[in-house]
Amino acid sequence: MATxxxxxxxxxxxxxxxxxxxxxxxCVFGAIIGMQVLVTLGVSANTSLIGALVxxxxxxxxxxxxxxxxxxxxxxxxQSAISSATFGAANSLLLPIGIPFAMxxxxxxxxxxxxxxxxxxxxxxxxxxxxxxxxxxxxxAWPPGVAAAEAIKAGDxxxxxxxxxxIGLAIxxxxxxxxxxxxxxxxxxxxxxxxxxxxxxxxxxRGYSATLGxxxxxxxxxxxxxxxxxxxxxxxxxxxxxxxxxxxxxxAGRSDGEMRQAxxxxxxxxxxxxxxxxxxxxIAAEMPVPMLVLFVVYAAFAAYVHxxxxxxxxxxxGWFPAFAVALITLIIGMLIGFPPTALALLVGFxxxxxxxxxxxxYDLKAGFMLRGDGxxxxxxxxxxxxxxxxAMAALLIAxxxxxxxYEAYFAADLIPPVDRVYAATIQAGVAPGVALSLFxxxxxxxxxxxxxxxxxxxxxxxxTGLLIASPAAGWAVLAGIxxxxxxxxxxxxxxxxxxxxxxxxxxxxxxxxxxxxxxLKNLAGSR
Numbered sequence: 001m002a003t004x005x006x007x008x009x010x011x012x013x014x015x016x017x018x019x020x021x022x023x024x025x026x027c028v029f030g031a032i033i034g035m036q037v038l039v040t041l042g043v044s045a046n047t048s049l050i051g052a053l054v055x056x057x058x059x060x061x062x063x064x065x066x067x068x069x070x071x072x073x074x075x076x077x078x079q080s081a082i083s084s085a086t087f088g089a090a091n092s093l094l095l096p097i098g099i100p101f102a103m104x105x106x107x108x109x110x111x112x113x114x115x116x117x118x119x120x121x122x123x124x125x126x127x128x129x130x131x132x133x134x135x136x137x138x139x140x141a142w143p144p145g146v147a148a149a150e151a152i153k154a155g156d157x158x159x160x161x162x163x164x165x166x167i168g169l170a171i172x173x174x175x176x177x178x179x180x181x182x183x184x185x186x187x188x189x190x191x192x193x194x195x196x197x198x199x200x201x202x203x204x205x206r207g208y209s210a211t212l213g214x215x216x217x218x219x220x221x222x223x224x225x226x227x228x229x230x231x232x233x234x235x236x237x238x239x240x241x242x243x244x245x246x247x248x249x250x251x252a253g254r255s256d257g258e259m260r261q262a263x264x265x266x267x268x269x270x271x272x273x274x275x276x277x278x279x280x281x282x283i284a285a286e287m288p289v290p291m292l293v294l295f296v297v298y299a300a301f302a303a304y305v306h307x308x309x310x311x312x313x314x315x316x317x318g319w320f321p322a323f324a325v326a327l328i329t330l331i332i333g334m335l336i337g338f339p340p341t342a343l344a345l346l347v348g349f350x351x352x353x354x355x356x357x358x359x360x361x362y363d364l365k366a367g368f369m370l371r372g373d374g375x376x377x378x379x380x381x382x383x384x385x386x387x388x389x390x391a392m393a394a395l396l397i398a399x400x401x402x403x404x405x406y407e408a409y410f411a412a413d414l415i416p417p418v419d420r421v422y423a424a425t426i427q428a429g430v431a432p433g434v435a436l437s438l439f440x441x442x443x444x445x446x447x448x449x450x451x452x453x454x455x456x457x458x459x460x461x462x463x464t465g466l467l468i469a470s471p472a473a474g475w476a477v478l479a480g481i482x483x484x485x486x487x488x489x490x491x492x493x494x495x496x497x498x499x500x501x502x503x504x505x506x507x508x509x510x511x512x513x514x515x516x517x518x519x520l521k522n523l524a525g526s527r
Contacts, residue, residue: 011371011383012074014081014390018066019074022058026051026078027085027394031401033515034090039409042417044091044355046511048148048362051075051082056155072156072370073383077390079148080363084124084356084394085401090416091322091355092120092395093402096348098415102423103344108281109406112345115277116352117399122269123307123353124395127360128388129262132253134241135308136315136361138368141191143183143318143507145365150504152370161501168505173513175506182510184473187318188480189487189503194456195316196477198448202465203474221434223466224328225441227321230449230459231309232442237454238308253374266307270300270353277349283342295338299346302329303353310354311361312457313464318507320358323418324467326351330422331438334430343426356395363387 014020030047038044055078059069068074096116100108132138154165168186175182184203188196206223209215217223274296278284284292306325314320329350333343364387368374371383409415449459465474480503487499 011379011386012068012071012077014077014386014393016068018068019077020393022055022069022078023081023390023393024397026054026082027397028401030082030086030394031089031398032405034086034088035094035402035405035409038090038094038416039414044087046083046144046515047086048079048083048144048366049151049508049511050515051078051080052148052152052155054078056152070156072152073367073386075152075155076148076363076367076370076383077386079152079366080387081390081394083359083363084391085398087355087359088120088124088395089398089402092116092123092352093398094406094409095416095419096352097402097406098410098419099348099351099422100344101410102415102419103340103426105341105344106410108341108344109410111277111280111282112348113399113403113406114280115273115345115349118273118276119270119303119349119352120356120398121392121395122266122273123356124360124391125388126262126266126307127311127357128364128384128391129265130254130259131361131364131384132368132374133259133262134256135238135259136311138253138365138374140315140361140365141187141318142315142362142365143187143190143503144511145362146190146369146500147186147504147507147511148362148366149369150501151508152366154501154505164498164501165505165508168502168507169509169512170505171502172506172509172511174509176510176513176517179472181470181473181476183318183507184470185476185480186503186506186510188477189484189499189506191316191318192456193481193484194452194458195461196481198452198458198462199317199319199465200474200477200481202462203468203477204465204471206466206469207471207474217466220441221331221437222441223324223463224331225438226445226448226459226466227309227325227328227463228332228438229442229445229447230463231305231325231445233446233449234309234312234454234457234460235305237449241454253377253380266304267300270303271296274299274303274349277345278342281341281345283339283345286339286341291338294336295342295346298333298336299349302332302346302350306350307353307357309460311357312460314358315361316457317461317464318362319464319468320354321464321467322351322354322358325354327422327425330425331430331434334426335435340426344423347422347426356391360388360391363391 052075055069055075058066097109097112130136154162172182209217310320330347333346367387371380374380445459452458
């Protein structure tokens with residue numbers, strides 16, 4: 001596989017007419033599909049591989065014009081763009097603006113859209129700035145990114161790698177047809193074993209605590225408390241990384257100074273967006289100045305923490321608990337005493353951060369692998385910059401699509417199901433004893449995170465599992481870890497690489513089956 005684009009020695013640009021045209025079409029399609037799947041099924045659609053597959057198909061058409069799409073780097077740009085548009089339109093835009101609508105405040109939809117759009121764009125840019133640092137290393141797991149890269153490489157190289165990927169695809173599709181969460185099974189072969197083990201244990205505890213032990217963890221706010229404790233310790237660990245003279249600095253492509261600059265930019269920008277939301281949302285006039293200042297500071301802090309937690313979970317496990325962590329932000333805001341209008345904008349702002357951040361990490365990981373794992377630093381920087389431009393173009397298209405279509409969705413009472421949960425939580429208020437419960441459960445969460453260390457993120461992943469109601473995913477993760485350990489003990493030449501290709505196929509197969517299944521369900525439901 002050539003590192004550079006054939007014939008040019010440079011990375012292809014997003015602004016080539018053919019590439020840009022394909023990206024625009026894919027982004028409009030991806031944004032619409034993402035919104036439709038979210039409002040009807042309540043889940044996110046993974047369209048990343050769809051873009052790469054479309055480019056692969058075009059490359060094989062008997063027309064010279066489409067031959068340029070044989071470039072794995074153009075396929076990577078297409079994959080990055082459609083993925084950004086899908087997550088951006090659905091998770092980062094439609095979901096936040098649906099919250100005030102669900103609360104009977106349609107007048108806040110456009111102010112929320114403005115704040116969410118800015119937060120989303122900043123979200124993606126910050127991951128671009130922080131990718132390949134000690135916090136978010138390029139050699140981190142990022143399982144969906146590995147799956148996308150291996151699929152593109154297999155399509156380009158053929159041979160044994162394509163065969164292994166095909167086996168993985170068949171396993172992924174077959175398991176998904178049996179309603180087994182095969183993405184969880186696949187990531188067990190790629191991510192950190194310690195982190196994924198805690199993820200699997202958390203999934204099983206959430207799934208069986210009520211039926212086997214008679215304990216409703218959600219009613220006790222246990223997952224939320226564990227995440228709060230783990231998240232606070234994770235922030236301290238990130239801070240220690242920033243101030244320490246790291247011995248492993250050579251493992252990161254970007255310096256500590258660049259990482260600090262990105263974090264500083266994010267702090268200032270999130271504060272500015274929080275102020276903007278408070279002003280255009282009208283809540284500045286509803287609260288006294290001290291409460292308004294507290295709202296701005298807390299909203300910016302919560303958005304930043306939400307972003308980091310979602311990013312860390314996504315990097316290690318390929319799953320990110322964006323909905324649940326936004327709910328934690330809301331509950332703490334309710335305990336502080338913010339009025340309902342401010343709470344609606346607060347949780348929308350928090351929910352807008354994280355998905356684009358995590359998705360950008362997946363895409364940059366795929367690009368990093370396709371460009372030779374950093375073997376050519378100049379080419380890697382150029383390609384990464386082109387991916388950023390592709391993502392930003394996709395997110396701008398997503399903003400336009402959401403602006404033009406949201407009224408039709410809301411008129412048909414189609415809003416993301418989780419928005420009704422947020423609205424009901426705000427209207428119901430906080431039950432007595434919640435603060436104490438959060439505090440008590442935060443203690444074990446913080447301890448697990450502390451003793452696991454920053455490299456494993458065991459507390460964050462344990463809390464992520466507790467927040468997700470999918471015991472089948474827990475069994476899939478743990479079964480995958482056991483098989484991974486057996487495979488590793490065989491000590492076969494190139495065994496690790498082969499295992500990752502099969503795992504990538506499993507993840508891709510599950511994603512493709514889920515995506516096309518959701519599309520067919522939507523088509524059937526619209527008839």
